[in-house]
Amino acid sequence: MARLHGRGGRRGGGPGGWLAVGARGVSAPLSIALVAPEFLPDLGGVETYSYELARELSRRGHRVTVFTRRHPAGEVAGESFTVRPELSLRRYLDGPLLHREHFDVVHATNAAYAWLALESAPVVVSVHGNDFLRPYCRVGRRDLQRWSGPWNGLRRRLAGLDRALGERRTEAWMAAGLARCRRVVTNSLYTESVLLARLPSCAGRTTAALVGLSPELMALPEPSPRGGSPRLITVARLSEPRKCVDRVIAGLARLKDRFDFTYEVVGDGPLRPALVAQVKASGLAERVTFSGQLERATLIDHLRASDLFILTSDVLPTSHEGFGIVYLEANACGVGVLACRAGGAVEAVAEGVSGFFVDAPTPAAIGGAVEQFLAGAVRFDPHACQTFARGFDWARVVDRIEPFYIG
Known part of the structure; x- marks a missing residue:
């Protein structure tokens, strides 16, 4: 099982942008960016999903770099994948962060990060239900209140405006990205049916891969x-x-x-x-x-x-x-x-x-x-x-x- 340490894991990747996968077999190792805002040591179904997915991909020889949020308890360590706790849950910050790296494929484990498919290919997105029903990773926010100077009244108004616009952007980017990504992976047949009822544009692009248990x-x-x-x-x-x-x-x-x-x-x-x-x-x-x-x-x-x-x-x-x-x-x-x-x-x-x-x-x-x-x-x-x-x-x-x- 994973051990914890106080800082992020070692860095990986190299210069350049994302590249589409060329003609290669599954047996050839891939460089995979796993974009997982929810990850261990936090407990929860999506956190477990992201962690176990990273472990299984690494067991198969793929080079996996996990991008996640910083956790106060520290990040998982002692695994064969790299953990980089650098996500900000903001597209305007996370886009440049990920563009600096070279990966064969990007796999996001939260629907709110489907916007990645609007900027690069190939992108696979795992969805779980609540992440697309009402996106809680509001990546569309711009943190306008930070720019407002010392006037508290203006700061409050800007924060409210940023929240409302951020929710709209997040949902619009999510819908567009899910319709464009290479595959939408669901955790159940039920989630697949709910997704298709809500976003018919995903028809023909979904796979119910279900979930698993750790070894x-x-x-x-x-x-x-x-x-x-x-x-x-x-x-x-x-x-x-x-x-x-x-x-x-x-x-x-x-x-x-x-x-x-x-x-x-x-x-x-x-x-x-x-x-x-x-x-x-x-x-x-x-x-x-x-x-x-x-x-x-x-x-x-x-x-x-x-x-x-x-x-x-x-x-x-x-x-x-x-x-x-x-x-x-x-x-x-x-x-x-x-x-x-x-x-x-x-x-x-x-x-x-x-x-x-x-x-x-x-x-x-x-x-x-x-x-x-x-x-x-x-x-x-x-x-x-x-x-x-x-x-x-x-x-x-x-x-x-x-x-x-x-x-």
């Missing part, structure tokens, strides 16, 4: 049987209400007088204080633990010590679960999952084998499903969960992507 997760042994109170766990960023952690807590409150259990919430974000208050008001303070953001190895240990993973995400017009790699990570630890029958989660969960569903993420439905599990009416075989998860590996994902690097 470390693939190699985990089956967990040992454990006794004691059933342990429930959720892993999610506590910044999106659609993750429905509040509804899980409300559902569990219905069961506290009849069943023994503990519930751990892993993750952090602005919703945490309200969730902590809800737990106290629900009389669950001795049952529920908020662990914050955990190191990767520690997170795996916590998953392996759990009995049921719960993430009943809802689908909103501007936000959805494009796939849900965390369901597979829980399965790889031998743990069954409870999900909502919505979005890409339907592809990430094998009903009755690796997990089960609620049809709507209401407290009553979630509480009823967890009650079935606690009462023993629903059980999942750890070996079957792991077998299902091992069907998703990064070698297969890259097998689907790699041909588009060369034509």
